[in-house]
Amino acid sequence: MQLDRPESQTGKAPLALGPAPEKLLLARPNSRVRLGVAKMQRIKRSQDLVEFFGYSTALFLTVMFLLDGAVSQIVDVPTALSAISRLTALVATDLLLIHILLVSRVPWIERLYGHDRTTTAHKKLGKPILYLVLAHFAASLVQYAMLDGKNLWDTFLFLFFDVADMWIATIALALMITVVITSINMARKKLSYEAWYIVHLMSYGAVMLAIPHQFSTGSDIAGKPIQQAFWIALYFFVALNLVWYRILSPVVKSLRHNLRVDRVVRESSDTVSVYVSGKRIEELGGKAGQFYLLRIMTASQWFRPHPFSISAAPNSRYVRFSIGNRGDDTSLMPYLRKGTRVILEGPYGVFTEDRRSKPKVTLIAAGIGVPPIRALAESMAAKAGDIQVIYRTRTEDDAALLEELRTVCDIRGFRLHVLAGSRGEGAAWMPAGDARPDHQRLLELVPDVAGSDVFICGPAAWTRAVEKTLRRVGTPAENIHAEEFAW
Ligand SMILES: Cc1cc2nc3c(=O)[nH]c(=O)nc-3n(C[C@H](O)[C@H](O)[C@H](O)COP(=O)(O)OP(=O)(O)OC[C@H]3O[C@@H](n4cnc5c(N)ncnc54)[C@H](O)[C@@H]3O)c2cc1C
Numbered sequence: 001m002q003l004d005r006p007e008s009q010t011g012k013a014p015l016a017l018g019p020a021p022e023k024l025l026l027a028r029p030n031s032r033v034r035l036g037v038a039k040m041q042r043i044k045r046s047q048d049l050v051e052f053f054g055y056s057t058a059l060f061l062t063v064m065f066l067l068d069g070a071v072s073q074i075v076d077v078p079t080a081l082s083a084i085s086r087l088t089a090l091v092a093t094d095l096l097l098i099h100i101l102l103v104s105r106v107p108w109i110e111r112l113y114g115h116d117r118t119t120t121a122h123k124k125l126g127k128p129i130l131y132l133v134l135a136h137f138a139a140s141l142v143q144y145a146m147l148d149g150k151n152l153w154d155t156f157l158f159l160f161f162d163v164a165d166m167w168i169a170t171i172a173l174a175l176m177i178t179v180v181i182t183s184i185n186m187a188r189k190k191l192s193y194e195a196w197y198i199v200h201l202m203s204y205g206a207v208m209l210a211i212p213h214q215f216s217t218g219s220d221i222a223g224k225p226i227q228q229a230f231w232i233a234l235y236f237f238v239a240l241n242l243v244w245y246r247i248l249s250p251v252v253k254s255l256r257h258n259l260r261v262d263r264v265v266r267e268s269s270d271t272v273s274v275y276v277s278g279k280r281i282e283e284l285g286g287k288a289g290q291f292y293l294l295r296i297m298t299a300s301q302w303f304r305p306h307p308f309s310i311s312a313a314p315n316s317r318y319v320r321f322s323i324g325n326r327g328d329d330t331s332l333m334p335y336l337r338k339g340t341r342v343i344l345e346g347p348y349g350v351f352t353e354d355r356r357s358k359p360k361v362t363l364i365a366a367g368i369g370v371p372p373i374r375a376l377a378e379s380m381a382a383k384a385g386d387i388q389v390i391y392r393t394r395t396e397d398d399a400a401l402l403e404e405l406r407t408v409c410d411i412r413g414f415r416l417h418v419l420a421g422s423r424g425e426g427a428a429w430m431p432a433g434d435a436r437p438d439h440q441r442l443l444e445l446v447p448d449v450a451g452s453d454v455f456i457c458g459p460a461a462w463t464r465a466v467e468k469t470l471r472r473v474g475t476p477a478e479n480i481h482a483e484e485f486a487w
Pocket residue numbers: 115192193194291305306307308309310321322323324325326327328329330331368371372483484485486487
């Protein structure tokens with residue numbers, strides 16, 4: 001099914017918004033959107049293909065391991081330990097490369113799964129990989145100790161000092177343990193994002209340091225041309241994706257488009273909009289609802305990129321971010337100078353109209369979750385009445401982008417519900433002052449919410465509460481789309 005652009009939106013000229021002299025121009029909304037289940041099935045098929053590719057690498061390694069006579073060689077405890085050590089090493093290394101690929105933000109993975117799901121999958125893989133590596137280490141150590149008739153400590157010292165590249169591999173293991181421990185929720189909460197980020201860079205170090213011993217002493221790689229070729233191809237594949245998409249491509253793009261801060265505009269007491277402009281900015285692509293990693297190229301900030309959603313639909317004049325003061329770097333945004341160079345990594349994320357399958361849409365924002373919702377309202381293909389917007393804010397007088405949302409909704413014939421006020425009791429996400437449960441209040445605002453696609457953006461706990469209410473009123477899980485501002 002396709003939706004046509006509303007009559008009022010078909011003109012060539014962009015729409016004027018807001019008071020002069022800071023005249024803001026709205027981009028023309030998408031002219032059509034493909035709806036229905038077929039689109040979601042296509043995405044699912046592509047996901048299946050990527051997952052098949054991932055599983056098949058582990059399968060290939062296991063088959064090569066078995067063809068090498070790994071099972072028939074087991075005759076006693078040391079040979080059994082050798083088999084365990086070899087298989088755990090192969091699977092762990094393969095999973096480690098997949099683990100890295102998941103956060104390398106390569107577009108062909110990001111576009112299918114989105115930032116949230118790839119990050120969740122990456123987090124889930126961390127512990128199993130560590131357990132496999134520890135099993136590999138323990139099995140090798142005990143096997144050598146049994147064969148040499150030495151105790152474990154002496155064997156460890158022998159391996160560390162006398163076996164080629166083993167000391168480097170041991171450091172790799174220590175780095176890996178540090179990375180996993182700092183990722184465990186309790187420890188993670190105590191670390192600043194920057195400290196956590198630096199520790200995580202160590203996982204790349206761990207992978208690099210583990211390589212020499214795999215090629216010099218690894219029974220399944222050393223001296224075996226097919227296996228060597230496979231591993232080299234796998235390492236190169238991951239490294240090229242990582243280096244190109246995370247490092248080189250953003251730098252090349254930012255230099256080519258000469259991306260710089262054009263202006264900073266205050267939106268509320270704690271939020272500013274940062275306008276980035278440059279040459280042929282429309283070629284950056286991107287969609288409403290997506291985000292970039294913004295790297296401000298000043299001496300104190302260039303090494304600390306932060307993710308921000310675009311708060312206006314992509315256009316030919318600027319990329320705009322609306323940024324709330326939440327900490328060290330966001331508090332510096334109001335002081336950015338015009339002309340400061342920036343690097344944009346992205347666009348990323350699947351919180352876009354591509355995931356919509358219904359004609360009716362409900363957009364729900366809270367606080368600084370409003371930027372992607374504002375951009376989606378501007379760009380979504382819709383007829384008047386198709387879209388309802390709910391904006392949850394503490395106070396209407398100090399709500400970032402509220403006036404713009406009002407104007408967008410007026411022009412496009414959407415309904416805007418501003419829910420202002422302090423928090424309700426317990427897990428309630430609607431404002432206090434109404435005794436009815438949230439699901440009743442939601443149904444009163446948007447009676448057909450169960451039959452619409454719902455896009456939610458706000459704090460994590462608040463988003464969970466909205467999702468719970470949506471499930472209660474019967475909105476299917478596949479029609480609930482949420483963007484979490486979490487690392
Ligand atoms: C996909 C996504 C889109 C986002 N879009 C917006 C947006 O449009 N507008 C907006 O104001 N904020 C947005 N954020 C949140 C924003 O990235 C953080 O508020 C910002 O990075 C905080 O930086 P800081 O140095 O000021 O904070 P810090 O002093 O470092 O920390 C303050 C808080 O911000 C969180 N934080 C810090 N760095 C990051 C990071 N790189 N990624 C995620 N969280 C971080 C920390 O958990 C901490 O709770 C988004 C986050 C994500 C993940």
